[in-house]
Amino acid sequence: MRYRIVEVELARPVAPLAIGTDESGAGLIARLDGRLIGFHMLPLSPGTQLSQEATEALLDNAFAKSVLRARIEAELAQDSAASPAPPLPGLTIAICTKDRAERLARLLEALAQVTATSPFPFTEVLVIDNAPSDSATADAVACFAGMRYAMEPKAGLNFARNAALAGARGELLAFLDDDVVIDREWLTGLAIACRSAPDAGGFTGLVLPYKLDTDARVAFEARGGFGRGFERREWHAASFAHELHPVGAGLMGAGCNMAFKTDLLRAIGGFDDALDTGAPLPGGGDLDIFYRVLRTGRPMVYEPRYAVYHEHRETIKQLRRQYWTWGLGMMAFLDKAMRSDPEILDRHRAMRRWWHVYQMREIAKAAARLRLRDLSFAVAEYAGGIQGMIGEYERSERRVAAIRGQGR
Amino acid sequence: MKFSPMQIAHVDLAEHAPPPRSDGRPMLAVLWWRDLPLGMVAAAAEETPFSSATLASHLARFAAEQRAARDPALGAPLRGTYDGRPEDRLRIREARDAQGTLGWLDSVSRLPPCSAADLSVVICTRDRGPHLAACLASLASQQSPPGEIVVVDNSAAGDARPLCEARSDVRYVHEPRPGLSHARNAGIRAASRQIVAFTDDDVQPHPLWTSEVARVFSEGENAPDAMTGLVLPARLDTPAQVFFQMRMGGFGSRFVPVRFDRLLYENTQAQGAHVWHIGAGANMAFRRAIFDRVGLFDTRLGAGASGCSEDSEMWYRIIATGGTCQYEPRAVVRHDHRDSWRALHSQMRAYQNGHVSALVAQADRFGDRGNLRRIFRQLPSYFLRELFESVQAQEPERRRVLAEELRGWASGLRYVVDRRWRGKSSEKGPR
Numbered sequence: 056m057r058y059r060i061v062e063v064e065l066a067r068p069v070a071p072l073a074i075g076t077d078e079s080g081a082g083l084i085a086r087l088d089g090r091l092i093g094f095h096m097l098p099l100s101p102g103t104q105l106s107q108e109a110t111e112a113l114l115d116n117a118f119a120k121s122v123l124r125a126r127i128e129a130e131l132a133q134d135s136a137a138s139p140a141p142p143l144p145g146l147t148i149a150i151c152t153k154d155r156a157e158r159l160a161r162l163l164e165a166l167a168q169v170t171a172t173s174p175f176p177f178t179e180v181l182v183i184d185n186a187p188s189d190s191a192t193a194d195a196v197a198c199f200a201g202m203r204y205a206m207e208p209k210a211g212l213n214f215a216r217n218a219a220l221a222g223a224r225g226e227l228l229a230f231l232d233d234d235v236v237i238d239r240e241w242l243t244g245l246a247i248a249c250r251s252a253p254d255a256g257g258f259t260g261l262v263l264p265y266k267l268d269t270d271a272r273v274a275f276e277a278r279g280g281f282g283r284g285f286e287r288r289e290w291h292a293a294s295f296a297h298e299l300h301p302v303g304a305g306l307m308g309a310g311c312n313m314a315f316k317t318d319l320l321r322a323i324g325g326f327d328d329a330l331d332t333g334a335p336l337p338g339g340g341d342l343d344i345f346y347r348v349l350r351t352g353r354p355m356v357y358e359p360r361y362a363v364y365h366e367h368r369e370t371i372k373q374l375r376r377q378y379w380t381w382g383l384g385m386m387a388f389l390d391k392a393m394r395s396d397p398e399i400l401d402r403h404r405a406m407r408r409w410w411h412v413y414q415m416r417e418i419a420k421a422a423a424r425l426r427l428r429d430l431s432f433a434v435a436e437y438a439g440g441i442q443g444m445i446g447e448y449e450r451s452e453r454r455v456a457a458i459r460g461q462g463r
Numbered sequence: 464m465k466f467s468p469m470q471i472a473h474v475d476l477a478e479h480a481p482p483p484r485s486d487g488r489p490m491l492a493v494l495w496w497r498d499l500p501l502g503m504v505a506a507a508a509e510e511t512p513f514s515s516a517t518l519a520s521h522l523a524r525f526a527a528e529q530r531a532a533r534d535p536a537l538g539a540p541l542r543g544t545y546d547g548r549p550e551d552r553l554r555i556r557e558a559r560d561a562q563g564t565l566g567w568l569d570s571v572s573r574l575p576p577c578s579a580a581d582l583s584v585v586i587c588t589r590d591r592g593p594h595l596a597a598c599l600a601s602l603a604s605q606q607s608p609p610g611e612i613v614v615v616d617n618s619a620a621g622d623a624r625p626l627c628e629a630r631s632d633v634r635y636v637h638e639p640r641p642g643l644s645h646a647r648n649a650g651i652r653a654a655s656r657q658i659v660a661f662t663d664d665d666v667q668p669h670p671l672w673t674s675e676v677a678r679v680f681s682e683g684e685n686a687p688d689a690m691t692g693l694v695l696p697a698r699l700d701t702p703a704q705v706f707f708q709m710r711m712g713g714f715g716s717r718f719v720p721v722r723f724d725r726l727l728y729e730n731t732q733a734q735g736a737h738v739w740h741i742g743a744g745a746n747m748a749f750r751r752a753i754f755d756r757v758g759l760f761d762t763r764l765g766a767g768a769s770g771c772s773e774d775s776e777m778w779y780r781i782i783a784t785g786g787t788c789q790y791e792p793r794a795v796v797r798h799d800h801r802d803s804w805r806a807l808h809s810q811m812r813a814y815q816n817g818h819v820s821a822l823v824a825q826a827d828r829f830g831d832r833g834n835l836r837r838i839f840r841q842l843p844s845y846f847l848r849e850l851f852e853s854v855q856a857q858e859p860e861r862r863r864v865l866a867e868e869l870r871g872w873a874s875g876l877r878y879v880v881d882r883r884w885r886g887k888s889s890e891k892g893p894r
Binding site: 065066087111114115116118119120122123124126127128130131132134135251252286287288289291292293294295296298356405408409412413416 | 465489505506507508509510514515516517519520522523524526527530531537551553554555556558559561562563564565854855856857
């Protein structure tokens with residue numbers, strides 16, 4: 056199954072929507088005067104060619120409210136443009152990568168374009184090459200003038216992120232995974248987020264699908280993907296709407312597109328090496344850092360215009376593993392939080408109970424509807440969670456201690 | 464911790480005043496644009512004071528909803544659909560061309576007052592002197608004084624008489640037959656104006672209430688047969704009040720006008736038209752002539768009889784027979800929710816009991832079997848779903864209230880089998 060990704064500019068009349076005979080839907084990315092305002096997964100029968108009227112009716116349904124809201128937001132922005140904007144900090148954009156030079160080059164290319172007209176007073180791109188098996192990454196970075204390269208021999212994403220933190224020159228440090236491509240508004244979006252909350256400790260942004268060309272990618276996006284919506288949100292140390300917050304930190308965004316104040320990250324000791332370690336415990340690092348930033352009392356801001364496109368897992372098998380990873384990362388993070396931050400232990404415990412009931416419910420739902428694939432995802436996530444609960448974090452700590460020892 | 468007392472703050476976004484800071488409690492912020500209520504936002508103490516970016520984002524969302532629901536160029540007025548939500552008529556073309564929304568907001572949020580001389584305000588009360596005094600005080604400070612104020616005293620002994628007779632602007636009517644429907648009907652009989660507006664003794668109307676009620680009926684041919692308005696919580700000082708407002712939805716929190724008519728009726732007829740979405744008896748008004756057409760309140764229903772729903776059953780009759788009810792949130796009242804768990808529990812029990820009784824009455828009057836399906840299918844599955852949710856969310860408070868709702872529902876089943884009750888429709892209906 057594949058979906059066509061269609062970008063529509065709603066400020067102008069749109070062309071009738073058509074998909075190929077090998078496609079079973081469209082992922083509609085909507086813009087208004089260039090600004091991202093919506094995304095909609097639209098199932099269609101293969102080869103559908105909609106009329107002009109049908110296309111318009113469909114877009115009205117999906118995006119008319121967003122258009123009106125975006126119009127008003129633009130008006131409000133103009134209204135407040137009269138007051139002077141707070142100055143922006145210097146920016147380091149860090150990409151942690153391992154043996155994926157081709158994808159990295161694609162991202163660097165896009166970064167070279169947007170950073171040429173950066174609103175930040177200082178902008179640098181820093182590539183952290185994590186325990187590379189060859190020189191391909193170094194060679195790829197060398198093709199771009201002015202981009203910094205550093206090598207982190209200790210394998211593990213959070214080792215790489217901490218290397219970026221050590222080397223960053225900007226007061227703001229933005230992280231991108233090597234499997235994303237940035238939207239043309241990405242940097243503007245980050246600047247908007249930054250100006251809107253000068254005291255914020257961190258920022259997260261929208262993650263849209265880069266391609267929807269396989270079953271797994273369509274399935275992942277249809278199940279919600281990384282989508283966190285098109286409304287700006289501020290997250291504080293507590294949330295009325297989510298009483299377990301900030302324990303359920305995944306609501307805020309994802310680690311493939313996040314930024315933090317460099318001094319704050321350094322003050323709280325950077326990323327936890329024992330999470331996001333690669334193969335044995337490939338998750339939880341983003342949850343942990345969001346959680347720890349919010350626990351300092353500094354807010355975080357989710358800004359939809361600070362957007363990237365993520366290349367989702369290609370095969371069902373990889374996707375199932377990703378769900379397993381989510382369960383594992385979540386529960387390992389929770390295990391750690393329970394031991395290191397007893398002050399809100401009641402919230403941790405409530406989250407653990409909630410998580411069990413939620414996963415059971417997902418399993419039961421999928422089973423009742425005989426959706427075997429969804430069932431396998433739900434079971435994988437649950438199994439990952441169980442493993443995370445029973446000492447995975449401690450095992451990971453021992454493993455990374457050994458890696459640290461080798462590095463010395 | 465859960466359902467802990469909340470602070471209520473009113474914020475006028477048209478004024479660039481500093482946003483309110485929590486006094487340590489969570490905050491329910493009611494956002495306004497001058498006289499126009501825009502929406503409510505609940506926040507933990509840590510989430511206040513709101514940043515200007517947060518307020519701007521709420522303003523954009525709420526202003527878009529207002530414009531879509533009020534600007535004829537964008538498809539307004541909107542009719543109510545299945546769950547009371549307005550139909551979606553917004554199109555990209557019109558949305559794209561909608562400029563100057565802040566100026567538009569100014570133009571719709573400060574209207575000249577509308578005369579309420581045609582309005583009889585009826586307050587039904589029963590043994591609640593201090594509440595009644597507060598209610599009368601709010602009515603005395605209306606920007607548009609109503610044509611008359613009728614207090615219907617539903618107590619056996621006529622306790623409210625001294626309070627009312629001390630005031631020259633209040634007509635006192637004693638209706639000793641117990642039951643809110645009897646009291647409301649006595650108020651209708653006593654009322655001398657074209658429009659009869661009801662409010663309760665535990666309610667304080669906003670100073671523009673009578674003006675906005677009158678405005679709804681002043682629209683000539685388009686004027687509806689009935690109207691309802693927004694009911695905000697007066698205070699959220701106890702867990703029971705917070706629970707009722709935040710967990711049970713209070714008396715509704717819709718901030719856009721909706722026109723309820725045949726569409727809502729047809730959308731939901733299969734499960735008994737979902738008329739309770741139309742509004743609340745604490746803030747409603749009728750064209751007096753509609754009672755000649757559809758009859759008076761059913762005295763088997765309502766507080767003091769089956770428990771509640773005498774109001775929604777009246778709306779049922781109106782929309783079932785082709786009439787219209789306009790929900791207009793500009794007409795604002797504040798309501799004192801039950802402050803103790805015990806009072807809330809008996810209220811929720813009465814609600815379900817009354818709800819079932821109204822469904823039976825509706826089924827009998829119009830022959831709509833959907834009402835019975837609601838009793839035997841939709842309500843039980845609602846109870847099950849809520850039970851599951853309350854387990855997952857670890858909410859013993861919800862389970863306790865749910866048990867009361869179940870009891871109310873079960874005791875309401877007697878109306879289904881009670882032929883004598885079903886045969887006795889006290890007030891003449893259209894059929």
